[in-house]
Amino acid sequence: MPFSxxxxxxxxxxxxxxxxxxxxxxxxLGIIFGSMNVINFAQGDFLMLxxxxxxxxxxxxxxxxxxxxxxxxxxAAFLAGPIVFALGWLLHRFVVARVTGAxxxxxxxxxxxxxxxxxxxxxxxxxxxxxILFGSTPVGVRTPLSRQSWEIGDVLLNQARVVSFFVAVxxxxxxxxxxxxxxxxxxxxxxxxxxxxAIYMGIDVDRAHRIAWSLGVGITAVAGGLVATFQTxxxxxxxxxxxxxYAGVVLGGLGxxxxxxxxxxxxxxxxxxxxxxxxxxxQNTAIFVVFLLIIFLRPQGMFGRLxxxx
Amino acid sequence: xxxxxxxxxQRWAILGFALAILVLSFVVLKSxxxxxxxxxxxxWAVLSLGWNLLSGYSGYFSFGHAGFWGLGAYTVALGxxxxxxxxxxxxxxxxxxxxxxxxxxxxxxxxxxxxxFALAMLAYPLATLYVFQWLGYQELALPMKRDAPLLYMQxxxxxxxxxxxxxxxxAALLISxxxxxxxxxxxxxxxxxxxxxxxxAGINTWRWKMLALMLSGAIAAIAxxxxxxxxxVVTPETVxxxxxxxxxxxxxxxxxAGINTWRWKMLALMLSGAIAAIAxxxxxxxxxVVTPETVxxxLVSAQAxxxxxxxxxxxxxxxxxxxxxxxPLAEGLxxxxxxxxxxxxGVVYGxxxxxxxxWAPEGVYWRVLDRLPRRKPAAAEAPPRPTATVVPLPxxxxxxxxxPLLVLRDIGISFGGLRALDGIDLAIPEGGLYGxxxxxxxxxxxxxxxxxxxxxxxxxxxSFAGEPITxxxxxxxxxxxxxxxxxxxxxxxxxxxxxxxIVGAFVGAPDDATARQMALAALDRVGLSAQSGAIAxxxxxxxxxxxxxxxxxxxxxxxxxxxxxxxxxxHDDLNGILTVIRQLRADxxxxxxxxxxxxxxxxxxxHFTVLDxxxxxxxxxxxxxxxxxxxIEAYLGKKWVDRVAxxxx
Numbered sequence: 001m002p003f004s005x006x007x008x009x010x011x012x013x014x015x016x017x018x019x020x021x022x023x024x025x026x027x028x029l030g031i032i033f034g035s036m037n038v039i040n041f042a043q044g045d046f047l048m049l050x051x052x053x054x055x056x057x058x059x060x061x062x063x064x065x066x067x068x069x070x071x072x073x074x075x076a077a078f079l080a081g082p083i084v085f086a087l088g089w090l091l092h093r094f095v096v097a098r099v100t101g102a103x104x105x106x107x108x109x110x111x112x113x114x115x116x117x118x119x120x121x122x123x124x125x126x127x128x129x130x131x132i133l134f135g136s137t138p139v140g141v142r143t144p145l146s147r148q149s150w151e152i153g154d155v156l157l158n159q160a161r162v163v164s165f166f167v168a169v170x171x172x173x174x175x176x177x178x179x180x181x182x183x184x185x186x187x188x189x190x191x192x193x194x195x196x197x198a199i200y201m202g203i204d205v206d207r208a209h210r211i212a213w214s215l216g217v218g219i220t221a222v223a224g225g226l227v228a229t230f231q232t233x234x235x236x237x238x239x240x241x242x243x244x245x246y247a248g249v250v251l252g253g254l255g256x257x258x259x260x261x262x263x264x265x266x267x268x269x270x271x272x273x274x275x276x277x278x279x280x281x282x283q284n285t286a287i288f289v290v291f292l293l294i295i296f297l298r299p300q301g302m303f304g305r306l307x308x309x310x
Numbered sequence: 311x312x313x314x315x316x317x318x319x320q321r322w323a324i325l326g327f328a329l330a331i332l333v334l335s336f337v338v339l340k341s342x343x344x345x346x347x348x349x350x351x352x353x354w355a356v357l358s359l360g361w362n363l364l365s366g367y368s369g370y371f372s373f374g375h376a377g378f379w380g381l382g383a384y385t386v387a388l389g390x391x392x393x394x395x396x397x398x399x400x401x402x403x404x405x406x407x408x409x410x411x412x413x414x415x416x417x418x419x420x421x422x423x424x425x426x427f428a429l430a431m432l433a434y435p436l437a438t439l440y441v442f443q444w445l446g447y448q449e450l451a452l453p454m455k456r457d458a459p460l461l462y463m464q465x466x467x468x469x470x471x472x473x474x475x476x477x478x479x480x481a482a483l484l485i486s487x488x489x490x491x492x493x494x495x496x497x498x499x500x501x502x503x504x505x506x507x508x509x510x511a512g513i514n515t516w517r518w519k520m521l522a523l524m525l526s527g528a529i530a531a532i533a534x535x536x537x538x539x540x541x542x543v544v545t546p547e548t549v550x551x552x553x554x555x556x557x558x559x560x561x562x563x564x565x566x567a568g569i570n571t572w573r574w575k576m577l578a579l580m581l582s583g584a585i586a587a588i589a590x591x592x593x594x595x596x597x598x599v600v601t602p603e604t605v606x607x608x609l610v611s612a613q614a615x616x617x618x619x620x621x622x623x624x625x626x627x628x629x630x631x632x633x634x635x636x637x638p639l640a641e642g643l644x645x646x647x648x649x650x651x652x653x654x655x656g657v658v659y660g661x662x663x664x665x666x667x668x669w670a671p672e673g674v675y676w677r678v679l680d681r682l683p684r685r686k687p688a689a690a691e692a693p694p695r696p697t698a699t700v701v702p703l704p705x706x707x708x709x710x711x712x713x714p715l716l717v718l719r720d721i722g723i724s725f726g727g728l729r730a731l732d733g734i735d736l737a738i739p740e741g742g743l744y745g746x747x748x749x750x751x752x753x754x755x756x757x758x759x760x761x762x763x764x765x766x767x768x769x770x771x772x773s774f775a776g777e778p779i780t781x782x783x784x785x786x787x788x789x790x791x792x793x794x795x796x797x798x799x800x801x802x803x804x805x806x807x808x809x810x811x812i813v814g815a816f817v818g819a820p821d822d823a824t825a826r827q828m829a830l831a832a833l834d835r836v837g838l839s840a841q842s843g844a845i846a847x848x849x850x851x852x853x854x855x856x857x858x859x860x861x862x863x864x865x866x867x868x869x870x871x872x873x874x875x876x877x878x879x880x881h882d883d884l885n886g887i888l889t890v891i892r893q894l895r896a897d898x899x900x901x902x903x904x905x906x907x908x909x910x911x912x913x914x915x916x917h918f919t920v921l922d923x924x925x926x927x928x929x930x931x932x933x934x935x936x937x938x939x940x941x942i943e944a945y946l947g948k949k950w951v952d953r954v955a956x957x958x959x
Contacts, residue, residue, distance in 0.1 A: 039425055098668055114671035116371075117619050121664035128656025136652075235653075243436060246429050281444040288437035295430050296418050 006154045011272045017161035019268020021226050023261040024168040025241060026248035027175055028220030030260030033249055035192035035212040038100050041119040043220055043245055044238025045126035046084055050221025051228040051237065052134055053080035055141050073143040073160075074167060077225025085218030091122060092213045097206055123238070130235030140232040141225075164226035171222060172261050188212050220245070243284070244271075247291040266290075317491050320626065324483045327630070328476055335472040345468035351637045352475035353533050358617035358629030359482040360529030364522045366624035367495060369502030370420075372523075374431035375530050377415070377438055378408045382531030384442070390453060390462070397463045401532055408531025412524035420519050423505075478536060479630070482529055486626050489525075493816045493825065498522055500802050500813045502624075507800035510762055511861055512788035512817035620663065622675025631675055636663075713776065715740040715900050716792075716869055721760060721770035730756045731767070732924040740868070743891070743901045745915035745932070747908070749945050752921040754904045755797055758871045761902075762794050763787040775868065789817055793862030794871035797904075799854040803847035807838060807857050810846050814861035832864035833857075836890050852883040859890060863899075870894060872903040876910055888914060912936065920945060 029043050057076035099114035149156040179185035190197075191208035199205050227233075244267055252263025267287055274286035331352070339345055361375045382404040389395035389403070419430050455462040463474070489495045497518040500508035509515050621632030640659050670677030714737040721734040731753045738744055746754050759765040761772060763784040772780045779787055788794075793814075802810050811829040819825035833839050836856045841849065846857060855875055862870055872891070876884055888910065894901050905911045911918075911932070918935040920928040922944040928935050935941055 033425075037425070039428065095664060095668070099671055114667050117616060117667045118664055120616060121660040121667070124656045124660030124663070128653035128660070131653030132651060132657070243432075246432070250426065250429055279444055281440055285437045285440045285444075288433040291433055292418075292430060295422060295426060 007276060008273075009153075009155050011276050012269065013155050013157060014161070015269030015272035016265065017157065017165045017268075018272060019265040020165040020168040021161075021223050022241075022244055022248055022268045023264030024172050024226070025220045025223035025245050026252065026260040026264030026267075027172050028216045028218070028223065029245045030216075030249045030252065031175075031179075031188075031212050031219065032216035034260075035188050036100055036209050037192075038096075038115050039119065040216075041116070041242065042123040042126060042238075043217065044240070044242035045123050045130070046088065046217040046238075047220050047224035047227075047241050047245075048130060048233065048235060048238040049084050049087070049126065050077075050080040050224030051141075051233045052130065052235075053083045053221065054225035054228045055139055058141050058143075059139070073141050073225075073229050074163065076141065077164075077167065077222055077228070080225040081218040081222040084221035085214045088214040088217035089210060092210045095122070096213060097210065100209060127235055127238065134235055136234055138232040138234045141228040143229050158230060160230040164229060167226055168223065171219070175219060176258055176261075184211065244287065247287055251291065251294050317487060320487050321484070324480060324487070327483075328480050331472070331476050335469050335476075342468045345472055347638060347641050349468070349471045349475045350641075351633050352472065352479045353536060354617060354637050355630045355633035356475070356479050356482045356533040357530050358621070358633055359479070359486055360526045360533065362618045362623065362625075362629050363486060363489060363529065364526035366618055366628070367489070367498035367502065368519060368522050370423075370519065370523075371428040372431040372526075373428050374415075374434045375526070377431075377435035378411060378527040378530035379533060380435060380438065380442075381407050381411055382533065385531070386536075396461050397536070398461070401536060404531045405528040408527035408529070409524040411531070412527030413520060415527075416520045416523040420516065420523075475536060478532060483626065483630070485525070485529070490626060493822055494518060494521065496809065496813055497816070499624075499805060499809075503802035503804055504800045506764065506784070507796065507802065508813060509784040510764075510788060510794050510796075510800075511814040512785050512865055513813060514783075514785045516783070616663070619673060620666065622673030622677075622679075625673070625675045628673055628675040632673075635674070713740070714738060715775060716761070716902075717773045718761070719771045719773075721757075721767045721772065723756065723760060723765060723767045729924045731760065734770070734921075734924075734926050736919065736926065736929075738869070738900060738902060740900050741895070741898055742917065743895050743903065743915045744917045744919065745911045746902065746904045746919050746921060747906070747911065747945060748921035751923075752945075753924040754921055755873055756924075757921065758794060758873055758902075758904065761787070762792055762871060788865070788867075791866075791868040792871065793865065793867035793869070795855070795858040795862055795873055795875055797873045797877070799851075799858050801846040801849075801854055801857065803845070805846055806842065807844050807846055807849070807853075808833065808842040810857055811860045811864055815864040817865035828864050829860075832860040835863065835893075836860045837886070851878050852880075852886065855879070855887060856890065859887075863894075867899065869900045869902065872901060874904050874906065876905055876907050884910060908936075 025043075025047055029040070032038060032040050032043070054073065054076040057079055058072045095118060096115075099118050143160055148159045150159060150162065151157075179189065187203050188208050188211060191203055191205045192212075245264070248264035248267045249260045250263070251266055252259030252261065267290075270290050271283050271287055274283045278286055331348070335345060335348055339348065357375065357379055360378070361372060365371050382401075385404040385407050386395075386397050386400045389400035390397070395403075415431075415434055419427060422430055455464055459466065489498075497508065497513045497515070500511070500513055501515050501518065505515055617632030617636055618629045619632070620636055621630065622628030639662065643654075643658050666674065716736070716738040718734055718736040721731050721736075722729070723731045734753075734757065746757065748754055756765065760767050763779075763782050763786065766781050770780070771778060774787075774790055774792060777790070779790060779792075782790075802813065805813075808826075808829055811832055812825050815825035815828040815832070819828055830839070830842070833842050836859050838853060838856045838860060841853055841857075846854070849857065859872075859875070875891070876887060879887065884907075891901060891903070891914065903911075903915065905914075915932060918928070918930060918932050919926060920935060920938075920941050927944060928938045928941045930938075
């Protein structure tokens with residue numbers, strides 16, 4: 001073996017820690033993909049917005065400086081959620097809703113053409129708007145945690161990643177409870193399963209979609225805020241994560257929010273483990289290979305279900 | 311399917327378009343820069359047409375056409391670097407590479423549908439991108455061939471590139487037109503609108519999808535190959551990447567607008583081998599040294615799809631319109647705004663796309679077409695509802711041989727823990743009408759799905775006319791003479807009634823003209839001739855049922871499977887369809903029908919089979935079966951017996 005068992009454990013631990021942040025962004029995307037059936041190309045750019053929101057709340061404007069170098073970045077990551085949620089709400093209200101939902105179901109391909117172009121357009125605007133507003137110099141949210149590690153045996157655990165792991169797991173768990181146990185959450189799932197029937201049951205599908213969309217981009221933005229504590233970024237960073245997110249969501253199984261979490265986690269692990277045997281540049285290729293394998297072996301994903309009737 | 315006259319009109323339109331481009335290039339545009347922009351418009355249009363051929367017509371969205379484009383570009387670049395291969399040879403070879411790649415990708419990927427397919431396609435070019443980076447092909451500059459510029463397509467006159475690209479575009483347009491007007495195009499449209507129905511109508515969906523992907527990949531690869539030649543540098547990001555690079559990389563060229571020598575300056579610089587060094591300040595001259603930060607970013611191989619979606623998906627001219635509008639727009643934005651405030655061009659471009667798509671969600675072409683006054687009145691001008699005048703076809707009558715036509719032996723299938731069918735034995739002799747009844751969930755439709763190949767049984771065997779048909783795909787089953795209709799009518803809603811039926815006729819027809827004749831005859835047979843020009847989406851339930859019958863009938867099947875053909879019909883409409891069904895029997899076609907309308911069934915059929923919980927609980931003559939106590943308990947109920955004490959035959 002070209003690597004030791006410590007390397008293996010180290011890669012596995014890193015994979016789980018990074019994977020938890022991926023898992024959270026996958027949960028965000030999964031809510032949108034699962035309940036609106038829309039491929040949102042701009043999801044990565046909302047993640048980027050989350051990163052910059054966290055950045056400006058801490059380093060940039062120092063609004064959260066009083067929370068200290070440890071608490072500030074975490075609170076900032078959380079606050080990125082509502083900020084991006086609000087932006088998502090407005091975008092859905094004035095743009096996205098016009099090509100999705102009940103109105104679009106009548107057009108050819110259920111409005112898929114319009115949806116793809118509109119989210120691509122939003123992506124362009126966010127990326128390039130980000131370039132204008134934030135500049136192209138890579139930045140990061142600095143916290144002392146980024147440079148410190150805990151040691152467990154011979155395995156080093158980056159503290160920023162460990163903190164983000166617990167935050168991500170807690171938030172994903174909260175989302176799970178929200179979707180499965182609250183009235184609003186159940187409404188979202190009903191609107192996803194059968195929009196027509198949901199309308200007849202008195203559920204405002206457009207409103208449900210708006211909540212799903214905003215919630216989805218908001219959650220992903222929080223994940224972005226967490227990733228920002230251990231990785232630098234620039235306005236074009238979103239694209240790197242779009243692939244990770246879609247791979248995670250499809251792996252986990254569409255329409256299954258919990259599955260998206262495990263899918264994202266798995267992507268993180270595969271990505272980190274692949275560096276043991278593959279050159280660094282090929283770690284994303286490893287993701288695609290696993291992605292394609294699972295898609296062919298289980299098109300419904302790990303936790304999804306197939307429902308088609310003739 | 312267009313008529314011949316329409317197709318010929320389209321050919322003239324293509325010729326006119328080509329002449330207009332030539333005039334534009336040779337008379338109007340003076341600067342080499344504009345010639346380069348025009349070349350790119352044409353090449354992107356070719357790529358987009360290639361994409362449209364697969365995704366526009368068949369509805370299988372590909373987010374991965376950059377893969378083919380990139381393979382084409384690398385084929386040409388590597389061929390020239392390592393084998394001194396001229397593009398005149400390597401570009402056609404690139405087409406072959408694209409087609410083979412299409413076949414390899416399609417084989418596993420077509421098992422997926424919808425968003426899954428689209429996302430899996432996205433993975434191919436991206437995975438390839440990283441591999442090429444890793445292999446060290448970060449940036450390939452095509453070597454200068456000073457001694458034989460013509461042989462290596464290194465023209466001094468930009469206009470020659472325009473001519474080449476135009477030739478490619480015209481070829482792609484003619485291919486698209488040809489496809490649109492053939493059974494290939496019809497098959498793809500049918501797949502897009504209702505794949506299971508197309509399969510059941512005898513269309514080998516797998517084969518057509520693969521062909522479409524291969525052709526589409528070949529076109530994209532050719533365009534990519536020529537693109538590499540025009541721009542002289544190939545990088546993994548430009549050819550596989552996610553960016554609208556063609557636009558951004560000309561930013562420098564834009565500065566040089568009007569200067570005819572810019573290209574030679576650039577070539578000289580490249581020759582000096584200083585590509586990497588000049589990347590900064592002379593970024594402009596180098597073209598194509600692209601980093602993710604400097605380009606639009608996320609705009610995938612999506613360029614192909616954006617242009618087609620924007621222009622009008624599934625139309626001949628849509629991709630061309632998209633390229634003509636968007637490529638110069640993005641180019642102009644870059645030239646005018648890119649330097650003032652980096653990024654603003656992307657914002658404006660994004661806003662432009664959103665605004666236009668909100669105005670025309672299905673693309674500019676369709677929107678404009680809707681706005682134009684209709685040239686010919688729609689054929690659906692509320693024709694008088696004809697009574698079903700049925701034209702018998704006596705020569706089709708087949709003598710009953712006494713051998714069972716369809717034999718099912720011990721058929722079983724389970725979904726999870728549910729035994730949908732459990733040990734079904736059934737022998738259907740040729741000729742006659744056989745009814746299948748049973749409560750909801752008894753397995754009736756599952757039985758049909760097993761017979762026509764939508765589902766493979768877990769155990770048991772099926773034979774038809776003495777041959778085993780277990781495990782065949784629906785189109786193969788159809789070809790052997792089993793037609794079917796569906797519980798919920800599966801029409802191709804955007805095609806006309808006649809086109810819907812023609813799709814079914816491809817099975818038996820040697821050529822497309824015969825298919826048309828056969829379809830017309832079948833429509834006549836069910837009494838739907840008057841509606842042949844109407845769009846299927848606007849038909850009544852009765853007309854849809856008849857249309858589906860005609861579609862199943864047109865290849866002259868020996869056995870018809872009718873799944874609740876009478877469901878949802880008003881009493882008056884019932885009789886018309888019953889007449890057609892009886893006529894089928896009179897013509898010697900064996901009919902197996904699922905029905906809930908007991909009254910109609912008892913009058914209609916010669917033989918009843920009753921299913922309950924996946925088991926066959928009774929079989930026999932109607933009046934015997936309806937008196938069978940187990941049937942009464944499972945399905946009919948006591949009331950029914952009281953009401954129809956003596957069923958009339």
